[in-house]
């Protein structure tokens with residue numbers, strides 16, 4: 775590898791490590807939950823190794839996969855949910871980072887609300903999502919039933935691609951959020967998690 779491509783890779787790895795730490799600080803990646811990825815400007819994809827704690831990632835816990843989700847080094851095990859990342863990268867070339875967390879709010883709300891989507895309306899923070907310029911609006915966040923068969927789950931998510939400005943929720947499991955870069959993905963994740971926490975509070979009131 776050239777020096778430039780090494781530098782690009784290191785930058786992506788640091789983005790993933792720092793985002794994992796941030797998600798851990800917020801309580802969104804308990805135990806070994808969650809996964810994070812970043813697409814480099816040269817098209818390479820860096821994703822977390824399966825099974826580690828995402829708040830304590832080391833450089834070797836971030837591995838390279840091809841666009842189909844296969845690790846370049848076949849001895850390494852990429853996230854069990856890699857396909858949910860690669861389908862977002864394949865659908866939209868502008869996506870540069872994908873984050874998945876397991877917050878209390880996403881888990882509880884999606885279990886107590888039986889519907890296929892959760893509506894977020896009237897919040898100033900809705901403006902963090904693509905194309906939103908006012909609080910006087912509403913966004914439907916799709917809620918897909920959980921499935922241990924990730925290829926099948928990706929098939930259920932597929933028809934909604936391009937129509938999810940705030941990401942999506944997997945019932946009783948967690949959220950998927952993305953952005954053009956890691957900063958944007960983190961901002962959207964924080965926005966969505968804040969609004970889910972608000973919705974949870976409102977249901978207690």
Ligand SMILES: CSC[C@@H](O)[C@@H](O)C(=O)COP(=O)(O)O
Nearest residue numbers: 806807808809824825826853854
């Ligand atoms: C701790 S159980 C969580 C896993 O089943 C999964 O949902 C998850 O988010 C992490 O899986 P991983 O394979 O480490 O990316």
Ligand SMILES: [Zn+2]
Nearest residue numbers: 807808947948
């Ligand atoms: Zn998960």
